[in-house]
Amino acid sequence: MLTELLKSEFTFRTSRSGGKGGQNVNKVETKAEALFDIAASRALSDEEKALVFERLGKHISAEGLLSATNQTERSQLMN
Numbered sequence: 551m552l553t554e555l556l557k558s559e560f561t562f563r564t565s566r567s568g569g570k571g572g573q574n575v576n577k578v579e580t581k582a583e584a585l586f587d588i589a590a591s592r593a594l595s596d597e598e599k600a601l602v603f604e605r606l607g608k609h610i611s612a613e614g615l616l617s618a619t620n621q622t623e624r625s626q627l628m629n
Contacts, residue, residue, distance in 0.1 A: 566580070585616070588616055
């Protein structure tokens with residue numbers, strides 16, 4: 551149950567990726583980004599939130615969003 555709650559708190563967005571991609575590079579949104587609002591999370595305790603901020607601070611925006619991106623593959627699904 552807790553795992554499902556945590557999964558539901560992630561949002562995803564896509565955008566055009568830079569680099570190799572052949573004909574798709576300027577047409578298809580292959581870059582994938584996962585976003586997680588730490589402060590608003592109901593799945594994490596206050597101690598867990600503090601630990602995330604401490605260890606992953608450089609990946610957290612001014613709005614408090616933890617972000618992870620991938621754009622290495624030519625396919626959005628694979629990213």
